[in-house]
Amino acid sequence: MRQLVSRAEAVLRGRSSTYPWTLLVLCGLVYGSVMGAFGGLIWQVVYSAVKVPLLLLATLLLSLPSYLVMNTLLGLRGDIAEAVRAIAGSQATVTIVLVALAPLTVLWYASSADYYAAILFNAAMFAVASLAAQIVLARAYRPLIARSPRHRWLLRTWIVLYAFVGIQMGWSLRPFIGSPGAPVQFFRSGAGENAYVVVARMIVDVWAR
Secondary structure, X not given: OHHHHHXXXXXXXXXXXXXXXXXXXHHHHHHHHHHOOOOOXXXXXHHHHHHHHHHHHHHHHHHXXXXXXHHHHOOOHHHHHHHHXXXXXXXXXXXXXXXXXXXXXXXXXHHOOOHHHHHHHHHHHHHHHHHHHHHHHHHXXXXXXXXXXXXXXXXXXXXXXXXXXXXXXXXXHOOOOOOOOOOOOOOOXXXXXXXXXXXXXXXXXXXXX
């Protein structure tokens, strides 16, 4: 436990010298189980525990090839290992911060039985964790940007790319919180739909009213 805490502190300070996948998975499992506890359904707890690290890892793996190609095209291939290490640290930061916020989620569940409020509260927790991850990523990227300003452009590109893929993955992997009265499912119907097409359709429907 002490070793994990030390590794988590190193990640948050941007000093991790290893790829912190263990922290990402373990902390993701912990927060996912807390997140899925709304409604007290045991299988939703299990599914959500698996889904949180799966969401982050799948988004990372789908986004990384394009990012690596861009690094190569810009002549920054020699910095790829350090850049990926910085990205891995930021991903672990998301789950570390989520675990730190988990007691607040438990408190919220204990004080409110509103399903939609639970969704919004967890969205806020992910937003805070993502902001912390961006701070850690920016700190880890400073030496790279100092060597070549092109890394600043790549960092911004990575953030946009990751967010684009992450939104779709979040849509495909839902539900993370079980809906009251609905059967527990690992995937909800429509998991294969494009999140952006669905949102565009909603906007058109609202506009047409």
